[in-house]
Amino acid sequence: xxxxxxxxxxxxxxxxxxxxxxxxxxxxxxxxxxxxxxxxxxxxxxxxxxxxxxxxxxxxxxxxxxxxxxxxxxxxxxxxxxxxxxxxxxxxxxxxxxxxxxxxxxxxxxxxxxxxxxxxxxxxxxxxxxxxxxxxxxxxxxxxxxxxxxxxxxxxxxxxxxxxxxxxxxxxxxxxxxxxxxxxxxxxxxxxxxxxxxxxxxxxxxxxxxxxxxxxxxxxxxxxxxxxxxxxxxxxxxxxxxxxxxxxxxxxxxxxxxxxxxxxxxxxxxxxxxxxxxxxxxxxxxxxxxxxxxxxxxxxxxxxxxxxxxxxxxxxxxxxxxxxxxxxxxxxxxxxxxxxxxxxxxxxxxxxxxxxxxxxxxxxxxxxxxxxxxxxxxxxxxxxxxxxxxxxxxxxxxxxxxxxxxxxxxxxxxxxxxxxxxxxxxxxxxxxx
Amino acid sequence: xxxxxxxxxxxxxxxxxxxxxxxxxxxxxxxxxxxxxxxxxxxxxxxxxxxxxxxxxxxxxxxxxxxxxxxxxxxxxxxxxxxxxxxxxxxxxxxxxxxxxxxxxxxxxxxxxxxxxxxxxxxxxxxxxxxxxxxxxxxxxxxxxxxxxxxxxxxxxxxxxxxxxxxxxxxxxxxxxxxxxxxxxxxxxxxxxxxxxxxxxxxxxxxxxxxxxxxxxxxxxxxxxxxxxxxxxxxxxxxxxxxxxxxxxxxxxxxxxxxxxxxxxxxxxxxxxxxxxxxxxxxxxxxxxxxxxxxxxxxxxxxxxxxxxxxxxxxxxxxxxxxxxxxxxxxxxxxxxxxxxxxxxxxxxxxxxxxxxxxxxxxxxxxxxxxxxxxxxxxxxxxxxxxxxxxxxx
Numbered sequence: 001x002x003x004x005x006x007x008x009x010x011x012x013x014x015x016x017x018x019x020x021x022x023x024x025x026x027x028x029x030x031x032x033x034x035x036x037x038x039x040x041x042x043x044x045x046x047x048x049x050x051x052x053x054x055x056x057x058x059x060x061x062x063x064x065x066x067x068x069x070x071x072x073x074x075x076x077x078x079x080x081x082x083x084x085x086x087x088x089x090x091x092x093x094x095x096x097x098x099x100x101x102x103x104x105x106x107x108x109x110x111x112x113x114x115x116x117x118x119x120x121x122x123x124x125x126x127x128x129x130x131x132x133x134x135x136x137x138x139x140x141x142x143x144x145x146x147x148x149x150x151x152x153x154x155x156x157x158x159x160x161x162x163x164x165x166x167x168x169x170x171x172x173x174x175x176x177x178x179x180x181x182x183x184x185x186x187x188x189x190x191x192x193x194x195x196x197x198x199x200x201x202x203x204x205x206x207x208x209x210x211x212x213x214x215x216x217x218x219x220x221x222x223x224x225x226x227x228x229x230x231x232x233x234x235x236x237x238x239x240x241x242x243x244x245x246x247x248x249x250x251x252x253x254x255x256x257x258x259x260x261x262x263x264x265x266x267x268x269x270x271x272x273x274x275x276x277x278x279x280x281x282x283x284x285x286x287x288x289x290x291x292x293x294x295x296x297x298x299x300x301x302x303x304x305x306x307x308x309x310x311x312x313x314x315x316x317x318x319x320x321x322x323x324x325x326x327x328x329x330x331x332x333x334x335x336x337x338x339x340x341x342x343x344x345x346x347x348x349x350x351x352x353x354x355x356x357x358x359x360x361x362x363x364x365x366x367x368x369x370x371x372x373x374x375x376x377x378x379x380x381x382x383x384x385x386x387x388x389x390x391x392x393x394x395x396x397x398x399x400x401x402x403x404x405x406x407x408x409x410x411x412x413x414x415x416x417x418x419x420x421x422x423x424x425x426x427x428x429x430x431x432x433x
Numbered sequence: 434x435x436x437x438x439x440x441x442x443x444x445x446x447x448x449x450x451x452x453x454x455x456x457x458x459x460x461x462x463x464x465x466x467x468x469x470x471x472x473x474x475x476x477x478x479x480x481x482x483x484x485x486x487x488x489x490x491x492x493x494x495x496x497x498x499x500x501x502x503x504x505x506x507x508x509x510x511x512x513x514x515x516x517x518x519x520x521x522x523x524x525x526x527x528x529x530x531x532x533x534x535x536x537x538x539x540x541x542x543x544x545x546x547x548x549x550x551x552x553x554x555x556x557x558x559x560x561x562x563x564x565x566x567x568x569x570x571x572x573x574x575x576x577x578x579x580x581x582x583x584x585x586x587x588x589x590x591x592x593x594x595x596x597x598x599x600x601x602x603x604x605x606x607x608x609x610x611x612x613x614x615x616x617x618x619x620x621x622x623x624x625x626x627x628x629x630x631x632x633x634x635x636x637x638x639x640x641x642x643x644x645x646x647x648x649x650x651x652x653x654x655x656x657x658x659x660x661x662x663x664x665x666x667x668x669x670x671x672x673x674x675x676x677x678x679x680x681x682x683x684x685x686x687x688x689x690x691x692x693x694x695x696x697x698x699x700x701x702x703x704x705x706x707x708x709x710x711x712x713x714x715x716x717x718x719x720x721x722x723x724x725x726x727x728x729x730x731x732x733x734x735x736x737x738x739x740x741x742x743x744x745x746x747x748x749x750x751x752x753x754x755x756x757x758x759x760x761x762x763x764x765x766x767x768x769x770x771x772x773x774x775x776x777x778x779x780x781x782x783x784x785x786x787x788x789x790x791x792x793x794x795x796x797x798x799x800x801x802x803x804x805x806x807x808x809x810x811x812x813x814x815x816x817x818x819x820x821x822x823x824x825x826x827x
Contacts, residue, residue, distance in 0.1 A: 150729075297534060304531050307523065343496075431478040 004428065007271045008419055016266050017412035024404030031398020038391040045117070050377060050387050051395075052111045052119050057373040058395040059105055060227060061251075061366045062403050063098075064244065067220050068252025070095035070179070071245075073186045074216060077202075077209035083280045085427035086272040089190065089418050090259050090411075091252065096187035097406035098179045104402060108227075112165065122156060122163050122233035151310045155234040163230055171226060175219045182212055191413075193420040202422055220245055228369075231376035235314045237303070243295040250288035251365045253281050254358035259407070261355045263416065272417050275349045276430050282348030285361060289342065292368075293335035317375045322383040326371050334364040366396050439612035442565040443468075443585040444597045445572065446605035451477055454580035457603040458483040461582060464599065468588035472566070472581040474574075491556060495549050502544030506537040519762045524738060524749025527757075565613045583611070702805055703787065710783030718809045728814030731807050735799060736815075744771035744818045766795045771815055772822050785812045 035058075039051025069091040075081070076088050111119040118124055156163075186205060193201040221241030229240050257278065263269050303311040318327050338361060347353045374387065418424065448454045458471055462485050471480060514520070515528035525532065554560070566572050566583060575581050582605075584596055593610060600608045656662045667673065671681035685691065696702040700715040714720065733742065741748040746768040757763040769776060776785075789808045792798035803811070 150726075301531050301534065305525075307525075344492075433476050433478075 004419075004424065007428065008415070008417060010268050010270055011272060011415050011417040011419065013263075013268065013408070013411040013416055016263075016268065017408050020262075020408035021405050021412075024401045024406075024408055026401070028398050028401025028403075028405050031394045031396075031401055033398075035391050035395035035398055038389075038394065047391075049117045049119070051391060052108070052117050053373055053377050054370075054392040054395050056108060056119065056227065057366070057369045057392070058399040059108065060224075060373070061369045061396065062399040063101055063105065063223075064220075064248035064365070064369075065251045065255050065362075065403060066095055066098045066101045067179075067216075068248040068250070069255065070098060070183060070186070071213070071216055071220075071249055072252050072256070073190075074182070074209050074213050077186075077206045078213055080206070080423070082423040082426040083277065083430045085421050085423050086269070086417050087256050087260055087277060087281065088421075089414075089416055090256055090263075090407075092187050092190050092418075093410045093416075094255065094259075094403075094407045095183045096410050097403075098183045099176065100406045101403070102176050102179065104399070112168075120230060120233075122159075122230065123165055123168075152234040152313075155236075155310060159233060163233060168226055171222065175223050178215055178219050182216065186212075190418050190421075193418060194415055196420055199422050217241075217245070220248065228372050231373060232314055232379065234310055236311070237299050237314075239295055239299045243292065243299060246288055246292040246295050247365050247368055250285055250292055251362055253285035253288065254361040254365075257281050257285070257355055257358035258362070261358075269416055272428060276432055277427075278354055279345070279348045279432050280430075282342060282354050282357075285358065286338070286342040286348070289335065289338045289361065293339065296330075296335070313379070313381070316381040317379045317383065318371065320375075320381050320383040322386040323371070323375050326367070326386070330364075330367060330371055334361075334368055338364070439614050441586050441593055442611045442613035443583055443588075443591070444593065444600060445566060445569060445581055445583045445609050445611050446600035446603070447571060447574075447607045447609075448580040448582070448604075449606050451580065453604060454582065455479060455483050457582050457600070457605070460603055461584065461600075464590070466584055466588050466590055468585040468591075470583055472572070472575040472583065474576050474578060474580075477580075489556070491549065491552055494552050495545050498548035499541045499545035502540040502542075503537055505544075506540035507533060509540075510536055519757055519760075521750065521753045521757060521763075524753050527753075565611050568614075569609060569611060571607060571609065579606075700783070701809075704783035704785075704790070705787065710781045710787060712781045712783065714782050714809055714812060718806070720813065724806075724810050725813055725817060727807065728810030728812070728817075731803060732811050732814045732818075735803060736811065739768040739796070740771060744815065744822070746770040768796065772819055777819050782812050782816070785815060 035051065035054070039048055039054075041047075072084075072091040073088060073095055076084050076091075108119070111117045112123050115124055161167075185208070189201045189205045193199070221244075224241050224244040228244070229235065229237065260269065260273050260278075260281075264273065300315060303315060306312075317323065338357065341347065342357055347357065370388070370392065375383070377387065378385075421427075446457070448457055454471060454473065454477065458480060461469055462483065471477075471484060473480065510533040511528050514533075519527050521527075566581075571579075572581060582600065584591060584600070586593070590596075597608050597610065667681040669682055672679055673681045676683070698715065698717055700706050700711045701717045704710055718724075737748055738750045739748045740746050741751070748768070751765075751768055754763055754765040755767070758765040771777075780788075786808055788796070789803065789811060790798055790800045799808070
């Protein structure tokens, strides 16, 4: 291990952490404040509603990156991976902030608990739901549509025992606690290993990694059901959580590539992460881009084929004139283009190409979140107005800033690489055949 | 081992460690040799770089074949489903990309994987039955704990003596000249005989199939699993010597009714009393809003695909079938509009029920799918549909 001392000398964030955190915080607050200002400037109720939808999309984008890094930390222990040791600490630092990231979800309680704006229609179902049902009966709409609406309300009523505000708040509290405990345990354990005399902390983390992954899978699945899928209270897709997980895990690798590149450009971790490690990060990003495409298409095709009104309306809204281009953008931009672009070994080992793709994939992950969330604002198969604008992008930039701030803030206290990890030597010598 | 007529194939040098072979590879490369190779018991990191092996073009071949797989899968499915055997599946377009993706994916993987496998064989000159290096006893350790460099005589720079000295200078543990035997060994006769036998045996099944297709036979078919093909059980309409009337199908014993099969209320079960259709839904059907809702739901499942949700007879199946009929791929009678004057005023509830039960024209009977209660529910809903389409006051 003493051979590594030179190599590991530059694996401390030092004053870079503070500087980066300040920039992140400034960008984050400016972005969020700018978004809020645009949303609430004209006292336009439609605009305010859009603000909360866009906030949810941006928040979930940030949250899934955090959750992806948590899974990465868990899985690294679960499988005893050696290639990822030098980048694992960055993931551990990012996921250690999940409780802080979750705090930025608290503002969403405002549309959930008050009747000022409606994001989750079912949360205001007491009156609004009945009004919609009556509107459906009064209008001489075509009978197919009316049948679908009847079914919609039947399903919404059927889900009431699960989908009610009280139980939802209880579940939020559970997710928060689980994430807080897991993130703390895996961050503290890894830091403890840096100075520990034996490998007991690693052994403990390994022992708990399997149950942790199961618990994690349940929380990310139900969190995406509760926050995103329930935006359309009648719609259901059992693969939805898997699709969100695929996007989250893919974003985690994009995030790690960018974070490592940034640190290396500032003279940190220069010798511990080589083209070999980037190659592997790129492979994982590529793999989960494909997996995302696989789950997204599976979700689409089964519903398209079965053609049941209570399922297809979700996709029909997204194939409306307003959202058709986004759907194409997602299919090509999130899957086909990166599938061909990231396939080559040379791209994954290239200094500039890989981080470029990583940044692009993070943007595409937001496009995915936006596509899931936004059409629920005015769901209609004939919608023509696509609301994307400066406000939505400002919120995305703001959430990115918050993520950078929280991560950099945490990076100051300890080494950027798990210097005491039993697999570190193997990782430093790692080579792809 | 080596005969007098053998010509020199090249030289082989043995090394004891990874570092030595890496060093040797770099030196051989620097000396400008082109026809040479390294043989190691496991993949040695950095050896490709030391040898300056140019990157393989195999991935491009695989990519190309994967793309061909995608293309042929698309063409195949579009031709099969859209042109050659146009078949209407629940009103979906005949040529639609979502349904073609799974097969396209499989074909892409199949083409790419087979290409990777076989192109790798071709690129490596496999299968190779003989290699002069394999005649050297020392070379056996190339699969165990030694590392070898071989330089071939066809290299322009090769000179048996000087090349061997050069390799010795790289600290080789041993250097040997490798000979290529001039006379070629004949293929062992048992292999020749096996090839003939296997080829002949492989021709037997196709010959039998060919014969069976062109020679009608009066003999019973060959049963590989006789007791599965010919089971000792009663079949509908079958013949048996067990009963006096030789029939397998039995009538119920006179004067008995099976459980749940008592259908005395003929108006309810058939929509008829004697030879006449009943005018109204029979009294034994309990008409409630819930039953009407049930009728709406069943109508949406079973009737709307053809008759459409409004009952005009313009459902998705009808639209697709008309499109097919126009290009001569189907014969089609348009479903009746339920708002037709005749169906609205002259067809009684009993006859409507009978039509759902037994079918009419191209419409099949639905007795097997829809229970009697649900059929009456649909009749009720159809009446409600008809009323709704009429101007107020009628």
